[in-house]
Amino acid sequence: MRLLIVGALEGQLSTATKMAMTGGAKVAHAPSIEIALAALRAGRGADLLLVDVMMDIVGLIAGLEAERISIPVVACGVETNAAAAVNAIRAGAKEYIPLPPDAELIAAVIAAVARDNSEFLFRDPAMERVVKMADQIAGSEASVLITGESGTGKEVIARYVHSRSKRAHKPFISINCAAIPEALLESELFGHEKGAFTGAVARRIGKFEEANGGTLLLDEISEMDFRLQAKLLRAIQERLIDRVGGAKPVPVDIRILATSNRNLNDAVREGQFREDLLFRLNVVNLKLPALRDRPGDIAALSEHFVAKYAKANGLPPRMLNAEARDALLRAPWPGNVRELENTLHRAVLLSSGDMIGADAILMPDGTGLTEAARSHSLSSQLAQTAETMSRALVGRTVADVERDLILDTLDHTLGNRTHAANILGISIRTLRNKLNQYADEGTLVPSPGEQRVA
Incomplete structure (x- = not known):
């Protein structure tokens, strides 16, 4: 240190x-x-x-x-x-x-x-596979892209890779690309010379030079501005950087690690991320599974956090009872390890005895784990249904979708035009014009009191 x-x-x-x-x-x-x-x-x-x-x-x-x-x-x-x-x-x-x-x-x-800076605990086979791959590639100079949902421990695994690399005794420098305003990120990465811009009162060494000889972690790289990605690509390829306002390139010797909670292939297709930069970064991909897919880690981390926060708050040692452990395993944990840690810190403070029951494990809004799991399950079902419906519309014209929606609504109201127009949020005149158009095109339009024949 x-x-x-x-x-x-x-x-x-x-x-x-x-x-x-x-x-x-x-x-x-x-x-x-x-x-x-x-x-x-x-x-x-x-x-x-x-x-x-x-x-x-x-x-x-x-x-x-x-x-x-x-x-x-x-x-x-x-x-x-x-x-x-x-x-x-x-x-x-x-x-x-x-x-x-x-x-x-x-x-x-x-x-x-x-x-x-280095706390790392895992027990689940899904995580063991990721760590085994990390051990295999740690000693190389390959760039590594670490992906996974927010809170899964991407920076922790990055530090793990660095600690087992040939650069372990050199600096490990991390920069969050999402936390720094776009106009300042270039200076943060590459440094600047005195007078390069308003407020540049002295030369400032950037993260690339600070990490020289060691490892640079580009956290949440998906949030980097597209124009800056070109300069980053050159720095990775040539191992040369240009300070803002500088007169000559500066050589650097670093290993690049990067993290993202977004699918960078999707970002490439959307024109938000350079494909050539993705190829440079993604020599090896360490994909961290979500905490809900690592039940072995939920159990181990829960015990760890309970012991940690009981000690930190000057409380006697506490344990989770069987009901609490089962509830923790069933919870969805959309915030992953970060959410689990905060929840158990709160449980340690709210529990009154040496044993922590499920009733002491609450979400920030006061709901229990069972209610949170039920709510998440319902939300997942609704999201899945919406995705299925959305996929069913792909390849169809807006006119076709509109026609089916109007006729299905008319079926629902047994041909009542006024009721159908109110449901659709259009005027009765617009509805009648649409129905006349469909009839002229040969489509069966139900009369009042009728439904279309299936």
């Missing part, structure tokens, strides 16, 4: 640095906020910032947000700095570590950050 310590490196902060290094962290140092931001702009990334509480943490976090740099900040200082500690937390610092430093506490913070 990469740790950047911000502040005067002396005394107790120096001791904290040595403890972090002993705990396996790669440590860099910046004596001021400005130097820290400059280092991050220059591509010397970090997974965690440990900042002296007497520094301008409000300014640091504002600077990170302005630069769209997402790194957790932990403040540290002597215990007498209570007001400064409160201000740091209010500004956005994740934790406060009192000084003099405690080796176990620093190790725990580092371990927590590392665990958040």
Whole structure:
């Protein structure tokens, strides 16, 4: 893990640095906020910032947000700095570590950050097959496209591939293509030179250069603007990038992973994604099954999340009873692992005893798992019926579909023109004109009180 310590490196902060290094962290140092931001702009990334509480943490976090740099900040200082500690937390610092430093506490913070980045649990055979393929291709340099519904763990499997690759000890950099405005994404990916555009107050190293030697994850790549895809394709093919406003290409050595919750073949057919870029990215496809298709993982993850959130909230250990486990297996989980985690966090807080029953497992709107499963089943049936009806219309003209709809409605009303017109939402005059047209074309039109002969 990469740790950047911000502040005067002396005394107790120096001791904290040595403890972090002993705990396996790669440590860099910046004596001021400005130097820290400059280092991050220059591509010397970090997974965690440990900042002296007497520094301008409000300014640091504002600077990170302005630069769209997402790194957790932990403040540290002597215990007498209570007001400064409160201000740091209010500004956005994740934790406060009192000084003099405690080796176990620093190790725990580092371990927590590392665990958040690499937590991966699976038991189901469907997921085992995906992981087996990931193990087979991890050591290669092939680009990998990871697909699956939102919340299935695409970024988790990407980190897994990186951790077992030849680049495991190099940076793993992730960028969410859907979360960054279209006008800024090019700068985020390729960097920019000072003065390249309004607000470019200094040179900024992009994600490609920051990931140099390691792995770059392009998360939700399907949301990338079509015009930018051409520049991305060149960067992948040539291993050269052009900073915005730059005068010469910059070579990079990276492995590309990408994720998408959309079918990119459909996006190609719709003209929203470049086919040549898809070919470059999709050397290997890891397709993650939905959680509802991984019952073994539902059981294992449920136990894991219950233990995790009982401990995190200072509660005694809790377990799921048989009824709760059965209800979890029957639930549809449209939000996949992310939804399961949030639901069980809520269940841990709502349950009153050591055993968690099905009644404590509620959806955000207060409905239980049984009701949610029933609602999802009905929605699926309606969607399937609508899809079947839609397919039945393919290949037919609008005029043919309109004629059948009008005549079927007239059958339903036993030939009552006024009632049929009201159901169809058209005037009685329009209906009569249509019926006269159909009769002239030789179509049987029922008289009032009659139905067409089947």
